[in-house]
Amino acid sequence: MTESTSSQPDSYEAAVERLEQIIDRLDSGQAGLRETLDLCREGRELVTYCAAELDAVSAGLQELRLDELAAKLEQQPAEPRQS
Amino acid sequence: MGTTLERMNLPGPFAVGAYARKLEEEMRRRARVLLIGEVTGLSRSKTQAYFELRDAEGAVPCAIWLNDLEKLDLPEGGLRDGAEVVVGGGPNYYRGSAHSSPSFAFRATHLRLAGEGDLLARLQALREQLRAEGLFELQGRLPRPRLPKTIGVVTAEGGAARRDLVAGLRRRGWAGTVVWAFAPVQDRRAAPAITAAIQGLAARPEVETIVVARGGGSLADLWAFCDETLCRTVAMLRVPVVSAIGHERDSTLIDDVAAVACSTPTHAPEAVVPLDCGAARESLLRCSSALRRAGEGAVGVRTRHLVALARGPARALRRERIALNQKTREIRAASERGVGERTAFQRRIAGVVLDRAARRAAGPEAKQRRDALARAEVAFRAHDPERTLERGYALAEDADGEPVTSAASARALDRISLRFSDDRIDVKPT
Numbered sequence: 461m462t463e464s465t466s467s468q469p470d471s472y473e474a475a476v477e478r479l480e481q482i483i484d485r486l487d488s489g490q491a492g493l494r495e496t497l498d499l500c501r502e503g504r505e506l507v508t509y510c511a512a513e514l515d516a517v518s519a520g521l522q523e524l525r526l527d528e529l530a531a532k533l534e535q536q537p538a539e540p541r542q543s
Numbered sequence: 544m545g546t547t548l549e550r551m552n553l554p555g556p557f558a559v560g561a562y563a564r565k566l567e568e569e570m571r572r573r574a575r576v577l578l579i580g581e582v583t584g585l586s587r588s589k590t591q592a593y594f595e596l597r598d599a600e601g602a603v604p605c606a607i608w609l610n611d612l613e614k615l616d617l618p619e620g621g622l623r624d625g626a627e628v629v630v631g632g633g634p635n636y637y638r639g640s641a642h643s644s645p646s647f648a649f650r651a652t653h654l655r656l657a658g659e660g661d662l663l664a665r666l667q668a669l670r671e672q673l674r675a676e677g678l679f680e681l682q683g684r685l686p687r688p689r690l691p692k693t694i695g696v697v698t699a700e701g702g703a704a705r706r707d708l709v710a711g712l713r714r715r716g717w718a719g720t721v722v723w724a725f726a727p728v729q730d731r732r733a734a735p736a737i738t739a740a741i742q743g744l745a746a747r748p749e750v751e752t753i754v755v756a757r758g759g760g761s762l763a764d765l766w767a768f769c770d771e772t773l774c775r776t777v778a779m780l781r782v783p784v785v786s787a788i789g790h791e792r793d794s795t796l797i798d799d800v801a802a803v804a805c806s807t808p809t810h811a812p813e814a815v816v817p818l819d820c821g822a823a824r825e826s827l828l829r830c831s832s833a834l835r836r837a838g839e840g841a842v843g844v845r846t847r848h849l850v851a852l853a854r855g856p857a858r859a860l861r862r863e864r865i866a867l868n869q870k871t872r873e874i875r876a877a878s879e880r881g882v883g884e885r886t887a888f889q890r891r892i893a894g895v896v897l898d899r900a901a902r903r904a905a906g907p908e909a910k911q912r913r914d915a916l917a918r919a920e921v922a923f924r925a926h927d928p929e930r931t932l933e934r935g936y937a938l939a940e941d942a943d944g945e946p947v948t949s950a951a952s953a954r955a956l957d958r959i960s961l962r963f964s965d966d967r968i969d970v971k972p973t
Contacts (some may be wrong), residue, residue, distance in 0.1 A: 471688060471689075471690075476689075483834070483837075486833065487833075493842070496838065499837075500835075500838035503834040507827055507830055507831045507834065510823075510827050511824075514827070517690060517692055517719035518820065521709070521712065521719070523720075523721050523723060526743050526747070527725075529722065
């Protein structure tokens with residue numbers, strides 16, 4: 461029985477690594493029915509997570525300037541005092 | 544206060560002018576050497592040029608007589624702020640006078656622009672020092688995201704490296720967020736500005752990887768990326784840094800301390816976003832298909848197995864029934880064959896018995912019957928008229944074959960026939 465976890469992966473690469481483990485285990489044909497169904501469910505969750513990660517870097521290249529971000533950051537503390 | 548000075552038990556007090564003269568003499572006796580560093584704060588008077596020779600660890604004020612400088616055949620504008628130079632000379636202390644201030648300077652009598660060899664030697668010394676301190680391994684140990692959502696880039700605002708990087712990121716199908724931290728990449732202000740930009744990006748929690756990029760140039764042009772302070776900063780950073788400086792043959796110190804060193808800015812996108820997003824999508828699709836097949840297959844295979852198992856008893860019964868029917872047919876056939884054989888056998892036996900009985904029955908009695916028959920035949924033949932004819936008699940018959948037994952009967956007929964044993968003849972009675 462391979463390790464099974466349904467928690468959110470730490471990163472895309474961790475998700476892909478786990479996904480590859482799952483596929484290998486399924487391809488080995490050694491997993492029983494219950495384990496197979498659990499692995500498939502976990503795998504589908506990982507696929508969904510990875511697809512969302514890929515979507516996050518597919519919306520369109522956004523370009524920011526560090527100096528502008530820093531300027532905004534300096535303005536932010538002043539706003540609560542005004543309100 | 545005076546009491547304290549007395550307790551220090553120092554020699555003197557000496558006249559300061561005498562001390563200054565002694566100091567001047569001692570300075571001038573020190574060995575003449577070559578120094579290498581970056582020119583900063585260059586200024587000129589009517590007779591001298593003044594500048595500081597500086598590197599990351601410190602600086603020395605330098606002065607050179609303009610007469611000496613003109614003899615050096617330097618290229619026009621060669622001595623400028625930011626230039627790496629080698630100076631030859633020694634320390635000099637000017638004790639001043641009643642009307643002029645004292646000063647200290649390294650009195651340069653020779654000066655040349657630092658060559659590739661000078662810089663390489665200095666780079667090698669720095670490289671060995673940082674390696675010995677273990678600063679080359681620190682960045683390499685940091686986990687590097689394969690798919691960062693936000694990357695920070697330090698480069699020149701109008702440089703080709705910026706365009707190359709964006710084009711490369713687009714080619715990889717990556718369209719996340721780039722935070723630009725623009726900085727000069729070639730002069731004495733470059734190294735501190737780049738260092739500050741890197742630190743500013745690293746302070747942003749969303750920045751997952753930092754790229755430092757600059758196009759090609761001579762080692763002197765790229766010297767800012769060999770700056771010790773900059774390289775120490777990069778080495779100690781908790782955010783992975785990808786260096787993409789110069790051309791393929793260029794090797795700067797930042798390449799040694801960075802997590803990844805790319806040969807050119809064009810190669811940086813692959814290092815900063817190792818994942819090819821297009822290929823990743825295809826791979827993910829294949830994974831999804833494999834999972835669906837595995838899930839459906841696991842249930843399907845087991846279902847078919849269960850169905851097969853459920854059919855097992857009925858199939859076994861049918862198999863047994865067929866076998867049983869076959870046996871029955873075989874037994875019946877064998878039985879019929881046995882009966883036939885037994886019947887034929889009994890028939891053969893009966894035939895033999897009957898034959899024997901018949902033979903037994905036909906033994907002496909038949910002979911008696913045959914003898915009696917022979918005797919009867921003899922008796923019969925004795926009375927047979929044919930036999931009489933054979934002995935020479937003839938039989939008279941009318942036309943109808945009736946016997947004519949008297950002469951009178953014969954005369955009454957027109958014709959009679961006489962039948963002999965072999966033939967008959969017609970005669971006319973007279």
